[in-house]
Amino acid sequence: MDNKADTRENPMLRYGKNCRLIAVTFFTIWISLSETSVYxxxxxxxxxxxxxxxxxxxxxxxxxxxxxxxxxxxxxxxxxxxxxxxxxxxxxxxxxxxxxxxxxxxxxxxxxxxxxxxxxxxxxxxxxxxxxxxxxxxxxxxxxxxxxxxxxxxxxxxxxxxxSYAEETSAMVDALINHAGLMPQEIAFFTQRDGYGDAGYVGGISALKKFGLKSETAIIHTRYERNTLVVENALADILLADPTPRAVIMVGAYAPSARFIKLARGAGLEALFLNVSFVGAEPIARELGTEYDGVIVTQVVPHPxxxxxxxxxxxxxxxxxxxxxxxxxxxxxxxxxxxxxxxxxxxxxxxxxxxxxxxxxxxxxxxxxxxxxxxxxxxxxxHQASHRVWPTVLRDGKFVPFQWADIPLLLKR
Missing domain, CATH: 3.40.50.2300 (Response regulator)
Structure with a gap:
């Protein structure tokens, strides 16, 4: 009798392998179908x-x-x-x-x-x-x-x-310099200390450099921590600045931004405050009420x-x-x-x-x-559908449309 090992596959093992093959095939088909239909x-x-x-x-x-x-x-x-x-x-x-x-x-x-x-x-x-x-x-x-x-x-x-925020802050800078006649160093930034604040600041600085700004160190940039209302130190830096800023570009949430504006006005800072769209026109208008006319918010949609x-x-x-x-x-x-x-x-x-x-x-x-x-x-x-920015201004507790050409009227002389 031949003592050589039988190399034929055990029928039960073959059956098990076939079952596993069928299972894997079914799973692969299911995954493929999922990619096209489960959504x-x-x-x-x-x-x-x-x-x-x-x-x-x-x-x-x-x-x-x-x-x-x-x-x-x-x-x-x-x-x-x-x-x-x-x-x-x-x-x-x-x-x-x-x-x-x-x-x-x-x-x-x-x-x-x-x-x-x-x-x-x-x-x-x-x-x-x-x-x-x-x-x-x-x-x-x-x-x-x-x-x-x-x-x-x-x-x-x-x-x-x-x-983008860069397009919003660029529109602000263009209006402040071309329409209002400000110098780059007369513009300051108040931003949230995170990627949101940084995005707006970088866009604004890039726009200012197109108008002759040599270094961002010539610009006052103050920040606050996300999800807080601690803005006093940021305001102090702006109040101590020389020259005193005539416009403050703000990239923050509505509650700290509103608090900053109230404290700044209370401290005698007669600057123009400009906010990007994320601040939320309705909540910041509610926070500021009817006593703080002239605050600007840029929008990325038409007036509702x-x-x-x-x-x-x-x-x-x-x-x-x-x-x-x-x-x-x-x-x-x-x-x-x-x-x-x-x-x-x-x-x-x-x-x-x-x-x-x-x-x-x-x-x-x-x-x-x-x-x-x-x-x-x-x-x-x-992958960006719109590049348009609409300026709005606070009037009697509501943000209404206005034209950039009118911005000199909002600046305190």
């Missing part, structure tokens, strides 16, 4: 949002969520996009980056959202960015103008609606009461129908515009939406209009 069920598309629903920036997050939700409600009332209703899951991060991380993981990995839309804040966006890139999931229209989200060439998984614009008129109608009595705001209008653009891209898809083809659809929009009074644009090399 859009037969009757629903799921979107996510990690935003400030509590804490010092809560009104901004609540307004952004409101704007997205009323636009989705309007679309859903018509049957959704190609029969699919759109639902938003909004998780609270309190404007704290440490909470944004688990929120993003949960929305992407557990809830399987198609995209994340309208996240609020720069420090939180910095935390969300690597997760969106790693998970290959779109981060769309975040409520921040930070440069970290505006790389050239762009990150495929980050697409912005709004103008300008119903001469078709999209603002529809926003007002949908706010009345689905807003549960909420008042209009720049923030909720921005959320509405973001949802409008997303729906426009979603409507272009012939196949079921997935995390890749929704990006292709947005990039494929090219030049387009949604009724804001100016053209928007997306393509593979341009």
């Amino acid at each position: 859009a069920r037969e009757d629903e598309v799921l979107l996510g949002m990690s935003t400030a629903l509590s804490g010092p920036a809560e009104e901004l997050g609540q307004n952004m969520r409101l704007g997205v939700e009323i636009r989705l409600a309007s679309e859903n009332a018509k049957g959704g996009v190609k029969g699919r209703r759109i639902r938003l899951l909004a998780w609270d991060d309190g404007y704290e980056p440490e909470q944004t991380v688990p929120n993003m993981r949960d929305l992407i990995e557990i809830e399987h959202v198609l995209a994340v839309i309208g996240n609020v804040g720069t420090p939180t966006a910095i935390s969300a960015l690597p997760i969106a890139s790693e998970e290959k999931t779109l981060l769309f229209a975040p409520y921040t103008g930070a440069g970290v989200l505006r790389k050239i060439p762009p990150n495929r998984y980050v697409i912005n609606y709004r103008a 009461e300008d119903t001469s614009l078709p999209i603002v008129d529809r926003y007002q109608q949908d706010l009345l129908l689905y807003g549960e009595g909420k008042r209009s705001s720049f923030g909720s209008l921005e959320g509405y515009l973001a949802a409008e653009i997303f729906i426009k891209a979603l409507s272009r898809l012939d196949n079921a939406p997935n995390r890749e083809n929704i990006i292709d659809a947005l990039e494929g929009l090219g030049e387009f209009s949604i009724g804001t009074g100016h053209k928007l644009h997306f393509d593979k090399n341009d």
Whole structure:
């Protein structure tokens, strides 16, 4: 008898291997199908949002969520996009980056959202960015103008609606120098000590250097800590400056910014205060009341009461129908515009939406209009739809439109 070992595979072992092969094949097919269909069920598309629903920036997050939700409600009332209703899951991060991380993981990995839309804040966006890139999931229209989200060439998984903070502060600098005749060293900065404040400051300094500023050390730059109201030391630095600043560009949250303005005016500082859009026009107007006319806030959307614009008129109608009595705001209008653009891209898809083809659809929009009074644009090399900045000024407790050419009237001579 041949004592050579039998090399034939044991039938039971072969059966086990076949079972494992079938299981692996099934899992691979399931993963492949997941990539194309799990993000859009037969009757629903799921979107996510990690935003400030509590804490010092809560009104901004609540307004952004409101704007997205009323636009989705309007679309859903018509049957959704190609029969699919759109639902938003909004998780609270309190404007704290440490909470944004688990929120993003949960929305992407557990809830399987198609995209994340309208996240609020720069420090939180910095935390969300690597997760969106790693998970290959779109981060769309975040409520921040930070440069970290505006790389050239762009990150495929980050697409912005709004103008950048650099564009906002550049518009301020241009107006202060070209229209008001200030020298660069007569302009100071008050900023939040984080990526948000730094983004606005860097943009402003870059603009000042175009007007002859030799070094940023010639400019007074004071800062405060995020999620605090401790602004006294920052104000002291400005009060002691020589020359005394005639304009202060502010890149902060509404509560500390309002406190700074009140204390500065109380200390006799007759400077013009200019804030970027993230400050939130409505909350800072409420904080300042009717005693601090002349404060400027730049906006990245039209005025929410300008119903001469078709999209603002529809926003007002949908706010009345689905807003549960909420008042209009720049923030909720921005959320509405973001949802409008997303729906426009979603409507272009012939196949079921997935995390890749929704990006292709947005990039494929090219030049387009949604009724804001100016053209928007997306393509593979341009992931920022709008570059327009609208100036507003505080009058009788409300921010109203004004023209940069009128800025000399606001400066104390």
